[in-house]
Amino acid sequence: MTRHRNIPARERLIFALDVPNRSEAIAWIDRLGDAVAFYKIGLELLAGGDYFAVLDELAKRGKQIFVDLKLHDVPATVAGAVRGLARRPVTFATVHCDSRAMLEAAAAARGSMRLLAVTVLTSNDRADLAALGVQGEPAEVVVQRARLARDAGIDGVVCSGADLPHLRTALGENLLTACPGIRPAGPAGDDQKRTVDVPTAFARGADYIVVGRPIRNADDPRAAAETIVAQIASAIG
Numbered sequence: 001m002t003r004h005r006n007i008p009a010r011e012r013l014i015f016a017l018d019v020p021n022r023s024e025a026i027a028w029i030d031r032l033g034d035a036v037a038f039y040k041i042g043l044e045l046l047a048g049g050d051y052f053a054v055l056d057e058l059a060k061r062g063k064q065i066f067v068d069l070k071l072h073d074v075p076a077t078v079a080g081a082v083r084g085l086a087r088r089p090v091t092f093a094t095v096h097c098d099s100r101a102m103l104e105a106a107a108a109a110r111g112s113m114r115l116l117a118v119t120v121l122t123s124n125d126r127a128d129l130a131a132l133g134v135q136g137e138p139a140e141v142v143v144q145r146a147r148l149a150r151d152a153g154i155d156g157v158v159c160s161g162a163d164l165p166h167l168r169t170a171l172g173e174n175l176l177t178a179c180p181g182i183r184p185a186g187p188a189g190d191d192q193k194r195t196v197d198v199p200t201a202f203a204r205g206a207d208y209i210v211v212g213r214p215i216r217n218a219d220d221p222r223a224a225a226e227t228i229v230a231q232i233a234s235a236i237g
């Protein structure tokens with residue numbers, strides 16, 4: 001039986017605010033209103049130049065913030081970046097699973113911000129890993145990397161809902177899990193390969209889900225977000 005942490009259903013939905021600039025970001029925050037309490041801001045917004053303006057706006061509106069910059073560099077550089085982010089009102093930030101030294105340096109610099117390690121991207125499957133010289137099923141690689149992250153003091157992992165059964169069996173319930181690659185209506189034929197729907201993710205022990213295009217491309221995005229929150233509420237009981 002999967003144990004669910006005491007996190008309200010609405011706070012378990014993290015909306016991927018993958019837009020290029022502040023005006024589009026604000027339009028989405030206004031459009032989604034109270035339906036979304038937690039926002040993930042990533043590389044597209046960073047490259048657009050409005051990253052910290054949007055971060056400050058989210059904080060001003062009382063939203064939780066997930067900084068998804070997937071840090072990956074030598075330990076000292078990653079530690080410096082984590083230290084800078086930890087001075088801001090950020091709930092989660094991501095680092096790639098790399099050397100233990102890098103993960104430990106990140107963990108030591110995180111302050112009260114929590115770090116999630118990216119294990120295997122949900123856009124990568126077994127063949128993609130093999131082409132990179134990494135053998136094994138994605139779920140096995142996820143467990144190996146998640147163990148390394150946990151032992152280095154990282155708070156949780158980003159993984160596919162498809163990886164969760166292996167992960168929870170191997171490493172128990174303590175690691176936080178955030179799962180992208182959520183496709184409420186089944187595979188969408190886009191870049192995400194290892195997808196699950198909302199009830200499946202929570203039945204398998206996800207703490208959070210990250211959802212972008214299924215909300216952004218919906219006819220009524222706010223209603224789509226509300227439907228997902230309702231599905232989460234019924235899945236976690």
Ligand code: C5P
Nearest residue numbers: 016120121122158180181210211212213
């Ligand atoms: O649009 P979609 O629902 O696929 O958005 C998923 C989001 O999660 C994107 O912002 C993507 O960068 C992020 N992500 C992911 N796989 C990971 C880590 C993050 O898809 N392993």
